[in-house]
Amino acid sequence: MSESSRLKFYCDENRCIGCDGCSVACAEAHELPSGVNRRKVVTLNEGIEGLEYSLSIACMHCTDAPCEEVCPVDCFYIREDGIVLHDKDICIGCAYCLYACPFGAPQFPQDGAFGTKGVMDKCTMCAGGPEETNSHTERELYGQNRISEGKVPVCAAMCSTKALLVGDSNEVSNIYRERVLSAGHGVKTQPYGWNVAYGSKK
Amino acid sequence: MKSKYIFIALIALTSLAFGASDSAIWGKDLIANIAGYDKEGSLHLGKYFTLLQSTYFKPLFFGVLVGVPAAFFIHYAVIGPMIFSHDRKKIYVFTLFNRVVHAISAISFMLIIPTGLVMMFGSFFGGGSFVRLCTEIHAISTLLFIISIVPMFFMWVRWMFIHIDDIKWLMIVGGYLNKDKKPVPAGRFNAGQKTWFWLATLGGVLMISTGTAMYFQDFKLEIIASYGISQIDLLRASAITHNALGIGILALFLVHIYMSVFAIKGAIHSMITGFKEEEEVEILHSSFYKELKEKKEI
Incomplete structure (x- = not known):
C-alpha cells in the first residue's frame, strides 16, 4: 500500500456542532471505564464571535507516530492501512507515549490499590488489537473491532452532521475539497414564498 | 433540620x-496544549522529549553500562587494585548510624538502579508483567531512598564542601593511575566521594520529585501552574531530567561499586564494621590522617 492510502480521521470544523455524540458513542460502543476518554470534543476560541469552533479529537493515527518512537517496550505497531495500535500485554503504563503525543490521546485508567495508572488505552479506529480478531479477549481489552466487519468507526458512523470523516486519506481530502468548493452553492438566501413552495415547477 | x-x-x-x-x-488545558504544541513561544518539550527518548537516552545508558565497567576492567588489568596492609591499627570512621543509613540507601539503590535499567531497556525484556513489576519495585523502593537520603545529607554535609585538596586530587585523578603509595591529598572525603555525595543527595531529591510526578501523573500543583507551565510540560520536563540525571547517577554508582569492591581491596568492610585500615587512611585521606595525628586521636 502506498503512503497516501493510510486511514485518517478528519473533523470538519465548519460542520462540528460540539454535540459530544462521537465521544459518547465511542465510550458506549467499547464499554470504556469512567475516566477513559478515547475521543473528546473540544471547543476552541470559546466565546469569541466568528472564531469559535468545535473539533472532535482522538488518536490521529500519525504517519510519524511519536508514541511509537518513544515507547521503551515497543508495544506499538502500525498496520498496513496506517492504523496505530498497541499491545496491552506488553505496555507497562509508563506514559511516555502521552508525553510525546501532541493531542493528549493516550489514556490511563485508574488501576490497583493506590489508584496508580494502569496500562495505556487509546482510540483503535475501531480496529481492535493484536489478539485474535473479534475474540472475547480482544473485545475486553480493546473494544469492538468494526473495521474487520467492514463497518465505519462508530464515532464517524453516528456523527449527525457528518463533520467527523474517516477513511483513506485521499478519499477524506476529496470529500473535504468538494465541501469547500460547493460551499454556498444551492443555498437559498431568499425566502421561498408561496409561489415557489407550492407552485408548479415552471 | x-x-x-x-x-x-x-x-x-x-x-x-x-x-x-x-x-x-x-481537562481545559488540553486545548491550549494541542493548539500550542511546538509553536513559537511554547517550551517545545514534546519535541525535545520525543527526540531524546527515541534517539539518545538508550544508547547513552548502554554506553555508560558497558563503557564504565570496560574502563574499570582495563584499569584492573593494567594498574590493578590498591592493596593496603590489614595488620596495622584500624581507625573508626563510620558510626553505627552512618552505616545503617548507608545500608538503607544501598539497598534502595540496588533495587532502583537495576529496575530502572529494565524499564529503559524494556523492549529487550519484552515488556509485559516483568517490566511492569520492575516499575512498581522502582517506585516502592524510592520510599527506602527517601528515608535514608535526609539523614545522609545532614550527617555528612559538613565535610562535603569544596577544598583545595579536591583540586589537587582531581589533577592526579585520585592517584588511581599508578600503584605508588604516595599520600593523596584528601580530607575525610575525597573529591570523588564529594561529587557522588552531591549527585546522590541533591540529584536524588530531583530524581525523587520528577519520578513522583511521573508516577502520580494527573495532579495539579498551583506553584508550577502559576509559572504558566502546564502539567503535561511538567511531566515532559520530569522525564527528560530523570533520564539525563539517571545517566550520571548510574555512572557514578558503578564507579562507587568498583572503588569499594575492586579498586581498593577490602574498602567495603569500612561500611560494614566502621573501621578503616590505618594505611588506607594514611595514603588515600592524607589530610584527614594528619589532622587525626595532630589531635592525637591515633
Missing part, C-alpha cells in the same frame, strides 16, 4: 465528583 445536612452533604459530594473529573492533563 436533618434535610439541610443531607442537602449540604450532597452538594459536597457533587463538588467532589466534579473535582475528580477535572483532570490536569485532559
Whole structure:
C-alpha cells in the first residue's frame, strides 16, 4: 500500500456542532471505564464571535507516530492501512507515549490499590488489537473491532452532521475539497414564498 | 433540620465528583496544549522529549553500562587494585548510624538502579508483567531512598564542601593511575566521594520529585501552574531530567561499586564494621590522617 492510502480521521470544523455524540458513542460502543476518554470534543476560541469552533479529537493515527518512537517496550505497531495500535500485554503504563503525543490521546485508567495508572488505552479506529480478531479477549481489552466487519468507526458512523470523516486519506481530502468548493452553492438566501413552495415547477 | 445536612452533604459530594473529573492533563488545558504544541513561544518539550527518548537516552545508558565497567576492567588489568596492609591499627570512621543509613540507601539503590535499567531497556525484556513489576519495585523502593537520603545529607554535609585538596586530587585523578603509595591529598572525603555525595543527595531529591510526578501523573500543583507551565510540560520536563540525571547517577554508582569492591581491596568492610585500615587512611585521606595525628586521636 502506498503512503497516501493510510486511514485518517478528519473533523470538519465548519460542520462540528460540539454535540459530544462521537465521544459518547465511542465510550458506549467499547464499554470504556469512567475516566477513559478515547475521543473528546473540544471547543476552541470559546466565546469569541466568528472564531469559535468545535473539533472532535482522538488518536490521529500519525504517519510519524511519536508514541511509537518513544515507547521503551515497543508495544506499538502500525498496520498496513496506517492504523496505530498497541499491545496491552506488553505496555507497562509508563506514559511516555502521552508525553510525546501532541493531542493528549493516550489514556490511563485508574488501576490497583493506590489508584496508580494502569496500562495505556487509546482510540483503535475501531480496529481492535493484536489478539485474535473479534475474540472475547480482544473485545475486553480493546473494544469492538468494526473495521474487520467492514463497518465505519462508530464515532464517524453516528456523527449527525457528518463533520467527523474517516477513511483513506485521499478519499477524506476529496470529500473535504468538494465541501469547500460547493460551499454556498444551492443555498437559498431568499425566502421561498408561496409561489415557489407550492407552485408548479415552471 | 436533618434535610439541610443531607442537602449540604450532597452538594459536597457533587463538588467532589466534579473535582475528580477535572483532570490536569485532559481537562481545559488540553486545548491550549494541542493548539500550542511546538509553536513559537511554547517550551517545545514534546519535541525535545520525543527526540531524546527515541534517539539518545538508550544508547547513552548502554554506553555508560558497558563503557564504565570496560574502563574499570582495563584499569584492573593494567594498574590493578590498591592493596593496603590489614595488620596495622584500624581507625573508626563510620558510626553505627552512618552505616545503617548507608545500608538503607544501598539497598534502595540496588533495587532502583537495576529496575530502572529494565524499564529503559524494556523492549529487550519484552515488556509485559516483568517490566511492569520492575516499575512498581522502582517506585516502592524510592520510599527506602527517601528515608535514608535526609539523614545522609545532614550527617555528612559538613565535610562535603569544596577544598583545595579536591583540586589537587582531581589533577592526579585520585592517584588511581599508578600503584605508588604516595599520600593523596584528601580530607575525610575525597573529591570523588564529594561529587557522588552531591549527585546522590541533591540529584536524588530531583530524581525523587520528577519520578513522583511521573508516577502520580494527573495532579495539579498551583506553584508550577502559576509559572504558566502546564502539567503535561511538567511531566515532559520530569522525564527528560530523570533520564539525563539517571545517566550520571548510574555512572557514578558503578564507579562507587568498583572503588569499594575492586579498586581498593577490602574498602567495603569500612561500611560494614566502621573501621578503616590505618594505611588506607594514611595514603588515600592524607589530610584527614594528619589532622587525626595532630589531635592525637591515633
